[in-house]
Amino acid sequence: MSQQPGTPPRLGHEELVAAQLETLATAHRSYGLAARVLFFGLDLVYGRERSLSKFKVLEIVARVPYQAWEQVAYIAVTHVYEHQTMARRIHDRVVEARAQQDNEQYHLLILGELIEREGIDEGRLRFYWLPQALAFAYFQLSWLLFVIRPSWSYRLNADFEDHAEHEYMTFVSEHPEWETTPFVSEVATDYGQFDALADMFRQIGHDERVHKQESLERLSEPRFR
Ligand SMILES: [Fe+2]
Numbered sequence: 001m002s003q004q005p006g007t008p009p010r011l012g013h014e015e016l017v018a019a020q021l022e023t024l025a026t027a028h029r030s031y032g033l034a035a036r037v038l039f040f041g042l043d044l045v046y047g048r049e050r051s052l053s054k055f056k057v058l059e060i061v062a063r064v065p066y067q068a069w070e071q072v073a074y075i076a077v078t079h080v081y082e083h084q085t086m087a088r089r090i091h092d093r094v095v096e097a098r099a100q101q102d103n104e105q106y107h108l109l110i111l112g113e114l115i116e117r118e119g120i121d122e123g124r125l126r127f128y129w130l131p132q133a134l135a136f137a138y139f140q141l142s143w144l145l146f147v148i149r150p151s152w153s154y155r156l157n158a159d160f161e162d163h164a165e166h167e168y169m170t171f172v173s174e175h176p177e178w179e180t181t182p183f184v185s186e187v188a189t190d191y192g193q194f195d196a197l198a199d200m201f202r203q204i205g206h207d208e209r210v211h212k213q214e215s216l217e218r219l220s221e222p223r224f225r
């Protein structure tokens with residue numbers, strides 16, 4: 001399916017089920033140190049069990065590398081705007097990073113809606129202030145790695161997205177009742193319509209896979225080629 005750069009394709013039910021099986025049959029990436037520390041810390045604070053609230057925390061952090069890359073790319077355009085071809089290529093990266101952020105933002109909004117609808121009581125410190133602080137620190141790290149060596153930042157993000165992909169697809173297997181739970185959302189018109197909650201979560205899992213692949217494609221490229 002053709003698509004805008006940074007916007008993962010919308011899949012139908014059969015494709016989503018196939019994607020889930022594929023993810024579950026695929027080993028995790030071999031995570032780097034920063035990613036391992038992050039996942040360990042998240043398990044420690046939010047528990048190893050998958051929950052809507054823990055995914056919301058993941059999504060608060062997930063947008064941040066794309067914001068960092070967008071910011072660096074905008075600064076780069078300021079420096080090279082006289083070289084039209086290069087400036088255009090960097091601008092394409094800005095467009096991609098913006099679409100990736102929007103995609104992560106929909107994930108966050110959907111999780112927020114589900115948590116509110118289910119009346120889940122979240123502690124302010126653990127589920128608001130701590131994720132804000134984590135997102136701030138993760139932004140600095142992604143930004144710094146990107147400025148020093150972009151491949152380091154892309155690798156960290158590929159690890160993060162790989163982890164998210166596996167977690168979402170496993171989450172769906174843990175909730176067979178979602179196969180018949182309708183997906184109702186304020187953002188469905190923008191994000192996508194799905195017959196059941198299970199397919200919506202499979203779609204998010206697949207989005208994370210596409211984000212991972214995009215970062216892996218960038219890994220071997222010189223900066224803003
Ligand atoms: Fe996400």
Ligand SMILES: [Fe+2]
Binds near residue numbers: 062161164208211
């Ligand atoms: Fe993602």
